[in-house]
Amino acid sequence: MRATFAGYSGLIMETFTPTARTQVRRLPKRGVYDKREVYAILDEGFVCHVGFALDGQPYVIPTGYARLADEILIHGSAASRMLHALGDGVDVCVTVTLIDGLVFSRSAFHHSMNYRSVVMLGRARVLADPAEKMIALRRFTNHILPGRFEEVRPPSDAELKSTTVLALPLEEVSAKIRTGPPVEDEGDIERPVWAGVVPLHTRLGTPEPMDDLVPGVAELERSRFTRF
Amino acid sequence: MRATFAGYSGLIMETFTPTARTQVRRLPKRGVYDKREVYAILDEGFVCHVGFALDGQPYVIPTGYARLADEILIHGSAASRMLHALGDGVDVCVTVTLIDGLVFSRSAFHHSMNYRSVVMLGRARVLADPAEKMIALRRFTNHILPGRFEEVRPPSDAELKSTTVLALPLEEVSAKIRTGPPVEDEGDIERPVWAGVVPLHTRLGTPEPMDDLVPGVAELERSRFTRF
Numbered sequence: 001m002r003a004t005f006a007g008y009s010g011l012i013m014e015t016f017t018p019t020a021r022t023q024v025r026r027l028p029k030r031g032v033y034d035k036r037e038v039y040a041i042l043d044e045g046f047v048c049h050v051g052f053a054l055d056g057q058p059y060v061i062p063t064g065y066a067r068l069a070d071e072i073l074i075h076g077s078a079a080s081r082m083l084h085a086l087g088d089g090v091d092v093c094v095t096v097t098l099i100d101g102l103v104f105s106r107s108a109f110h111h112s113m114n115y116r117s118v119v120m121l122g123r124a125r126v127l128a129d130p131a132e133k134m135i136a137l138r139r140f141t142n143h144i145l146p147g148r149f150e151e152v153r154p155p156s157d158a159e160l161k162s163t164t165v166l167a168l169p170l171e172e173v174s175a176k177i178r179t180g181p182p183v184e185d186e187g188d189i190e191r192p193v194w195a196g197v198v199p200l201h202t203r204l205g206t207p208e209p210m211d212d213l214v215p216g217v218a219e220l221e222r223s224r225f226t227r228f
Numbered sequence: 229m230r231a232t233f234a235g236y237s238g239l240i241m242e243t244f245t246p247t248a249r250t251q252v253r254r255l256p257k258r259g260v261y262d263k264r265e266v267y268a269i270l271d272e273g274f275v276c277h278v279g280f281a282l283d284g285q286p287y288v289i290p291t292g293y294a295r296l297a298d299e300i301l302i303h304g305s306a307a308s309r310m311l312h313a314l315g316d317g318v319d320v321c322v323t324v325t326l327i328d329g330l331v332f333s334r335s336a337f338h339h340s341m342n343y344r345s346v347v348m349l350g351r352a353r354v355l356a357d358p359a360e361k362m363i364a365l366r367r368f369t370n371h372i373l374p375g376r377f378e379e380v381r382p383p384s385d386a387e388l389k390s391t392t393v394l395a396l397p398l399e400e401v402s403a404k405i406r407t408g409p410p411v412e413d414e415g416d417i418e419r420p421v422w423a424g425v426v427p428l429h430t431r432l433g434t435p436e437p438m439d440d441l442v443p444g445v446a447e448l449e450r451s452r453f454t455r456f
Contacts, residue, residue, distance in 0.1 A: 021285060025309065026304075026305055026307060026308050026309070047325065047327055047341070047343075049277040049279075049288050049290075049323060049325070050288070051277075051279040051286040051287065051288035051321075052286050053281040053284070053286050056281070056319060057249060057319050057321070057349065058279040058280050058281050058286050058319060058320065058321045059279065059321050059347070059349075060277050060278070060279035060288050060321045060322070060323040060347070061323070061347070062277075062323060062325040062343065062345050064341060076254075077254055079254060080254055081253065081254070091284060091285050091286060092286065093279075093285070093286045093287050093288045094288070095277060095288040095289070095290060097275065097277070097290040099275055099430075101433070102372060102373075104373070104376070104448070105380065106380055106381060107380055107381040107382075107383075107387075108365060108366075108369050108376075108377055108380050108381065108382055108383050109381075109383050109384075109387040109391075111368075111369055111372070111376075111380075113275070113292060115275075115290065117290050119287070119288070119289070121285065121287075137336060138336075140339075141336050141339055144330060144339070145330075145332070148332070148336075148339075149336055151421050152333065152334055152335055152336050152339075152419070152421055153334060153335040153336065153337075153416050153419060154335075154336055155335075155336050155337050156337075159335075159337040163337075181436070181438055182438070184438070188381050189440055190442060191380070191381060191442070192442040192444075192445050193379050193380055193442075193445060194435075194437065194441065194445050194446065194447055194448050195437070195438045195441060196435055196436050196437040196438045196441075197435070197436040198432055198433065198435045198436075198448065198453075199432070199433030199434065199435075199436070200430055200431070200432065200433065200456075201430070201431050201432075201433050202327075202428055202429070202430055202431075203428070203429050203430075203431045204426055204427070204428065204429075205329070205426065205427030205428065205429050206427065207422075207424055207425070207426045207427075208409070208424050208425040208426075208427070209422065209423070209424040210409055210410070210412070210423045210424045212417055213422065213423060213424075214418060214419070214420040214421075216420075217420050217421060217422050218422060219422055220332070220422050220426065225426075228428075
């Protein structure tokens with residue numbers, strides 16, 4: 001893997017180098033290592049699944065995340081078992097999955113889904129510096145809704161202390177993408193049944209405001225939710 | 229944990245007994261062990277994240293699933309590394325997560341998400357009997373769209389052979405649920421900013437039919453997609 005030197009764009013790594021652990025072996029044509037494509041998936045998603053093993057037992061826990069430069073950030077209570085384990089530097093796998101559509105074939109076998117997923121391996125570091133933590137918390141909030149952090153009360157010292165933030169460097173990373181129509185065996189084409197793709201979208205429902213809002217407070221504008 | 233005897237409802241287990249590994253410790257009021265509630269989450273979702281460790285490194289892989297009675301089924305190519313590892317009886321964690329809404333508080337700290345998630349621990353068994361495999365494949369297809377398996381070409385012997393199906397017994401299971409409005413600190417109530425919940429829904433987009441459908445084939449009726 002080529003070294004990454006921030007600020008010297010000529011040497012910035014533009015693709016992730018597959019390792020024995022991240023090389024997509026099943027259906028390798030679905031493997032993606034281009035950094036821009038990987039980051040686009042990470043910036044569209046907002047929930048990841050964090051995998052770690054304790055006493056040999058794997059655990060997979062869903063949690064919010066945000067990408068900041070070449071790291072993925074997760075956070076939670078300082079009392080969390082998961083964050084304790086990860087902060088101790090155990091091996092971790094963080095996976096982000098976006099489901100784009102249901103793929104209907106004329107055979108049961110070729111039914112599938114269109115998706116984009118990213119698998120990230122490594123060891124996380126705990127953010128110890130309060131200023132760095134504050135930047136991370138701003139990123140979490142604004143990853144969901146740009147500008148939100150600036151309009152709400154910022155974290156107090158006590159809140160900052162009670163929050164653990166972990167950063168996983170994006171080094172050993174691969175994405176897998178399926179797009180397009182179903183595969184069909186030639187003998188199935190004549191079968192009189194619908195086949196194709198039904199896209200799936202995540203949509204905002206009707207906002208449910210608190211009943212004690214300050215009178216006249218504006219609703220959140222739909223256009224601010226850039227990903228939905 | 230009480231034994232489960234199918235067909236004798238008086239002894240059917242109605243709740244999962246929390247173990248040291250599935251007891252929800254952080255925010256225990258969010259922990260759910262009621263079987264009906266857990267199964268409702270599993271039956272609404274259709275993508276899980278499977279966690280397993282190989283040589284100490286955890287991996288988290290997204291894949292489709294379906295519940296059948298008291299087991300969760302996953303499947304894939306017989307060539308899949310993941311299914312090989314799991315079929316060898318390694319410890320596994322399968323997690324299903326549904327995101328129900330974004331929770332906006334008047335402080336950065338109390339922003340949250342509404343969600344329902346299920347964590348399942350155990351060891352999977354490989355379905356060896358072709359008849360049992362066929363039942364499982366029917367369940368996968370019809371979990372996405374009821375009745376679909378009956379209208380498409382069923383799996384051939386070769387397709388059946390090339391597919392590995394694993395079943396994880398639902399024994400060591402817990403769910404975690406967050407619902408409702410944000411927590412607010414009293415001092416933040418007067419802040420003139422919107423707060424509340426914005427629900428999230430997964431919706432079907434416009435179907436994209438194959439261009440070689442048999443003329444006159446009916447579209448998939450929206451009402452068949454019971455979960456969207």
